[in-house]
Amino acid sequence: MSKELTSRNEDYSQWYNDLVLKGGLADYSAVRGCMVIKPYGYTLWENIRDVLDKMFKDTGHVNAYFPLFIPKSFLSKEADHVEGFAKECAVVTHYRLKNDPEGGGVVVDPEAKLEEELIVRPTSETIIWNTYKNWIQSWRDLPILVNQWANVVRWEMRTRLFLRTAEFLWQEGHTAHATAQEAIEEAEKMLEVYATFAEDYLALPVVRGVKSPNERFAGAIDTYCIEALMQDGKALQAGTSHFLGQNFAKAFDVKFMNKEGREELVWATSWGVSTRLIGALIMAHSDDNGLVLPPRLAPFQVVIIPFISKNPEETAALKDKAEEIKKALKSKGLRVQVDDDETKRPGFKFAEYEMKGYPIRIVIGPRDLANGVVEVARRDTKEKQSISIEGLDVSIENLLKDIQDNMYNKALQYRDQHITLANTWEEFIDILDSKTGFVSAHWDGTPETEDKIKELSKATIRCIPLNNTLEEGKCILTGQLSKQRVLFARAY
Numbered sequence: 093m094s095k096e097l098t099s100r101n102e103d104y105s106q107w108y109n110d111l112v113l114k115g116g117l118a119d120y121s122a123v124r125g126c127m128v129i130k131p132y133g134y135t136l137w138e139n140i141r142d143v144l145d146k147m148f149k150d151t152g153h154v155n156a157y158f159p160l161f162i163p164k165s166f167l168s169k170e171a172d173h174v175e176g177f178a179k180e181c182a183v184v185t186h187y188r189l190k191n192d193p194e195g196g197g198v199v200v201d202p203e204a205k206l207e208e209e210l211i212v213r214p215t216s217e218t219i220i221w222n223t224y225k226n227w228i229q230s231w232r233d234l235p236i237l238v239n240q241w242a243n244v245v246r247w248e249m250r251t252r253l254f255l256r257t258a259e260f261l262w263q264e265g266h267t268a269h270a271t272a273q274e275a276i277e278e279a280e281k282m283l284e285v286y287a288t289f290a291e292d293y294l295a296l297p298v299v300r301g302v303k304s305p306n307e308r309f310a311g312a313i314d315t316y317c318i319e320a321l322m323q324d325g326k327a328l329q330a331g332t333s334h335f336l337g338q339n340f341a342k343a344f345d346v347k348f349m350n351k352e353g354r355e356e357l358v359w360a361t362s363w364g365v366s367t368r369l370i371g372a373l374i375m376a377h378s379d380d381n382g383l384v385l386p387p388r389l390a391p392f393q394v395v396i397i398p399f400i401s402k403n404p405e406e407t408a409a410l411k412d413k414a415e416e417i418k419k420a421l422k423s424k425g426l427r428v429q430v431d432d433d434e435t436k437r438p439g440f441k442f443a444e445y446e447m448k449g450y451p452i453r454i455v456i457g458p459r460d461l462a463n464g465v466v467e468v469a470r471r472d473t474k475e476k477q478s479i480s481i482e483g484l485d486v487s488i489e490n491l492l493k494d495i496q497d498n499m500y501n502k503a504l505q506y507r508d509q510h511i512t513l514a515n516t517w518e519e520f521i522d523i524l525d526s527k528t529g530f531v532s533a534h535w536d537g538t539p540e541t542e543d544k545i546k547e548l549s550k551a552t553i554r555c556i557p558l559n560n561t562l563e564e565g566k567c568i569l570t571g572q573l574s575k576q577r578v579l580f581a582r583a584y
Contacts, residue, residue, distance in 0.1 A: 099380045104324040111374060112253045115383045115448055125251040125258030129367070132448065135391035137261065137367055141241065143293055143389070144263065144365070147285050153237040153265060158219050160242075161210040166218035169343040176310020177214045180246040182258075184210040212245040217311065217362055220266045221340040228268060228358060230349045235278075236268040254371035255328075255584050262366035268358045270350065272337070275359035276314075279335040282363040283316040286331035294369065295386040295499035296320050296376050297507050298330055299530070299579060301555025306539050309362075313337035319554045319579070321507045322375035325528025327554045327581035330372050333363035371584075376503050377472075383449025384471055386499055387492040394421055394428045394488060395450045397441055399457040406458055407434075413461055413481075417454065420485045426492070446471065451495050452488060472498055513577070520568050520580070524551055530581050534574035536567035545569055551580045 096114055098106040112118050117133030129137065145155070161184060167174045188204035191197075213219065220238075227233060245259050254260075265282060269275040283300060290296045298318035308315040312334040320330045341347070341357040350356050377384040387393050396417055398410035414430045421428045429450075431441055438455070445453055455467040465478045468488070472495050479487050510529025514520040523531050535541060535553065545568075546552050556578045565574050 097380055097382070100323065107380070108371075108375060109253065111378055111383060115374075117370065117374075117383075118253050120253075123258075125248055127253050127257050129261075132391055133370065136370060136373075136385070136389060139389045139391065140293075140369055141263070144285075144289055145239075145241070147289060148239050148263075148265070151237075151281065151285060153239045153267075155241065156238045157240055157242070158216050158223065160213055162213050162216075162219045164209045164211055166222060167211060169218065170311050170339055172339070173217065173311035173343075177246075180214055180248070182212040182245045182247050184212065213242070214244055214246045215362075215364075216240060216242070216244075216264055216266065217336070217340055218344075221344040221346055221360070224268055224358070225344050225346045228346055228348050231270050231351055234268055234270045234348060234358070235274065237265075237278075238267065239263055239265045252371075252584075254367055254374070256368075260367050262364050264362060264364040267361045268341075268346070269361070270348065270356075270359070272359050275337075275361050276335050279314070279316055279333045279361045279363065282361070283318065283331070283333040286333065286363075286365060287318050290318055290320065290330055290369075291500065293386065293388045294330075294373050294376075295388075295496055295503060296330065296372060297500065297504040299555060299557055301557045301560075301579065303332075303555060304539075304542055304553045304578070306542050307553060309334045311336060311339050313339070316558075317555050319530075319581075320372055320376060321510055321529060321581075322372070322584070323506070324375070325510060325582075327530065327583040328368070328372050328375070329554070329583070330369060331363075331365040334361060336360035336362060377499055378449065382447030384499070385449035385451060387451040387496050390427070390449065390451050392427045392429045392450055393492055394426060394452045394454060395445050396428065396430045396454045396456070397438065397445075398430070398432055399438065399455070400432070400434050401458060410456055410458065410461060413456055417456075417466070417481065417484060421488060424485050424489055426488065442469075451492060454488075470495055472502075511579070514568060515565070517568050521549060524549055524580075524582060528582070530554065530579045532577045532579055533568045534565040534576075535578050536570050536572035536574055541567060541570055541572075545580070549580075549582075551582050554579045554581050554583060 097110045100107045116130055119128045121128050186200045186204045188201040189198045190201040192199045241263050243259055243261050248256050248258050251257050267278050287298050287300050290298045298320050303315040303317055314335040316333040318331045320328050322328055338357040340360050346358045347355050396414045398414040401407045411432050418428045418430050451471050453469045460466050464481050468479050469476045512523045514523055514531050514533045520533055560576050562576050567574050
């Protein structure tokens with residue numbers, strides 16, 4: 093089955109597409125730029141969603157839902173916001189179809205034109221802040237800590253499964269605060285929630301940082317981000333958290349009476365991650381044989397395969413033992429599947445579960461049963477070992493933890509080996525072209541220089557790392573004074 097995959101060295105982009113399709117995560121849709129998330133891929137998203145949802149609620153947030161459609165006039169109220177999203181918006185202009193009088197199927201009814209066009213949400217700041225105006229009158233109404241699980245539409249021209257599609261799933265937090273400091277603390281807190289999730293669950297080491305002015309979210313004062321490195325040396329933005337200041341409160345006239353009886357504008361944040369995390373997970377860990385999924389998020393952590401014998405009684409005994417092992421593992425809270433399909437050969441099953449990235453495969457045959465052991469194979473290293481059936485539940489728990497840790501440490505080692513200092517333009521280009529990864533270099537702080545570097549190198553400033561060490565130097569392009577290094581990379 094792995095022979096059907098393009099190798100990473102041959103064509104990394106095609107390898108990724110092959111893996112998404114053959115790993116059973118997603119499929120192409122009849123709607124241009126959209127994807128179908130298949131059950132296996134959606135279960136992976138559900139696991140991501142469930143963990144994050146608990147983390148949000150543990151930090152005091154609650155879920156709500158806001159409309160899919162946004163009046164066009166709302167986007168006009170915040171200039172930077174509309175500028176940032178205008179080219180990606182899908183617009184609803186009519187509300188009814190009718191049969192074509194000439195027999196051409198259905199057509200848009202010209203009499204059903206909307207008085208005001210509706211935007212299919214690219215993000216929800218405007219509709220939410222229009223609503224918050226009705227919710228907030230006094231300091232007693234603050235803070236509002238709301239999250240929404242939803243879909244959004246951004247009309248992308250060049251799409252890629254999970255990484256960039258016209259419609260995708262995500263969560264978006266939108267909070268309102270009485271002071272700037274509270275809002276900043278919220279944005280920083282949620283960045284750390286994302287970073288903890290990425291490292292502890294996705295096994296994905298990330299750099300915590302803040303975006304340059306050119307790369308900020310449209311309408312934000314500051315955008316905090318986590319940046320990850322994929323196996324081809326390109327960066328991927330894995331999550332963002334925005335301090336919006338009072339921009340949206342001004343645009344929608346959201347004010348509150350403070351404790352001293354004075355009227356003030358509200359302070360805001362927004363933050364989000366999306367199904368793009370599945371793309372990050374694939375590209376950070378998988379190999380030429382298929383998916384490699386971290387145990388804490390894998391749809392199934394263990395598959396048990398009993399050998400099918402020509403002896404019906406022997407086969408029945410093996411199936412019974414497989415079910416017994418499954419029951420013991422499930423009692424530990426593990427996600428387990430038994431494959432006793434008699435129509436497929438063992439080799440086919442091994443290749444299938446390797447392709448789908450199941451962290452552990454347990455095989456039990458007649459000789460294993462007689463000896464009281466099973467053969468256990470781990471997906472990350474492909475190592476196999478015989479483990480006693482007695483106490484197997486504890487052994488598998490420990491092995492899953494070891495796989496999770498090993499995946500993180502392997503990705504961390506790769507990331508750290510691909511953060512390289514550059515002090516000249518020639519070094520900068522050479523690293524991007526040969527070694528790839530993050531390049532730590534000086535920049536003079538101007539948007540003009542940032543744009544020129546992007547034009548000449550196809551690399552962007554991924555972030556200014558938090559707690560960055562101040563270090564005087566010269567900008568790699570202009571030679572002007574710089575007080576700190578920033579991280580550049582070519583990115584998805």
